[in-house]
Amino acid sequence: MTPKRPTIPVKIGFEEVSVRLPIEAIFPLREVTAAVRNSIKYGQIAASIAEVGIIEPPVVTRDRQDRTRFHLLDGHLRIAIMRERGENDVICLVALDDEAFTYNKRVSRIATIQEHRMILNAVKKGVSEERLARALNVNIANIRIKRNLLVGICPEAAALLGDKHVPIHVFTELRFLKPLRQIEAVQAMIAMNRYSVSYAKSLVAATQEGDLVEGRPRRPRGLTEDEIAVMQRESENIDREFKLVAENYGADHLDLVLAVGYVNRLLGNARVVRHLAHRHADILSEFQKLTELQEAA
Structure with missing residues (x-):
């Protein structure tokens, strides 16, 4: 009987309710320099706040000693602009993780x-x-x-792209595909980590007639029937390979997390580290590389 894999609890990252805080109680982690204040981005954000207010709340964390003080994790430009405007308070999200590096890595x-x-x-x-x-x-x-x-984009494809930086015209290409093919195309983009318009066009060009909606784009110039058929076969092969990887990804990732956790515990034991350093320096080096790669992922 195969033992059950341990479940990993999901930790909530933010307090459940956003709060309105006095700006004077929020302490930035870095200074907004004069060069940044003179930048185009700063001017755009200032114009946006002047017109419609803050849409995306800044993120803060509570001070461990003084719960009335807050450290600013995300939104330094927004808070700087609010200070310049003479605003007294702002609605914020309160993060439960007070490590700015970890927060910026996840958001x-x-x-x-x-x-x-x-x-x-x-x-x-x-x-x-x-x-x-x-x-x-x-x-x-x-x-x-x-x-x-998202007009013409199926909800499942939209959900897959929910946190991705995708050129607007990629969605134009996806609209030429029927819903199931949209999902397959998006999964291919995610698997390849490619979200360019040219890649989206290639996926459309490699799609079979039955998976295209009416009003589909004309065939790209210079491609023959044989070349289109080759692209379709390659696309189908990628789809099959992706599905095989997806089937095993969850279990493989969990195994990796557990293995790296175990290696981290080993490296946290000074006696083990000394033993490896004297007897198995090559293994110690690989263990250290493994944990460093996992931290950077």
Whole structure:
């Protein structure tokens, strides 16, 4: 009988309710320099806050000694701009992990679909397209494209891309595919870690006729029927290989986590480290590389 694998509890990363905090109680972890204040990005964020306020709350953590003090983990530019504007308080998310390095490692910058949802929320609250365009320093056409980003995209494909940085025109290519093929194409992008428009076009070109919606794009110039057939076969091979990897990924990843945890415990024992250093220096070196790679992942 195969023993059950141990379950790993999921730790909540934030307090369940956001809080409104006095800005004077928030202490940044780094200084916003004069060069940053003069940058285009800083000006765009300042314009956005002036037009529609803060959409994405800053993230703070409570001070261990003084629970009325908070250390700023994410949102240094937003807080600096709020200070300049003379604001007194701001709504924040409170992280339960107070290590800024760990936090920044786990939280990525705003993804394409997240930006789309922010725009939808702003429009729902009554913010006009013209005002959003001024806030984000783009033209109205760009706002409308982002607003309609997921039109024609199946929910499963959208969920897979929820935290990815994807060029807007990739979604244009995905709309030429039927829902099941959209999911397969997105899974291929994730497996290859490639989200370029050219790669999306190649996936569309390698799709069989039955998986394309009406109004599909014309065949790319210079490709013959035989070349299209080759691309389709290669795409099918990639799909099969991806599914095989996906079937074993969860178990393999858990095995890796458990193995690295065990190696970390070994390296935390001074007697073991001394023994390996004297008798098996090559093994010690590999163990150290393994833990370093896992920390950097």
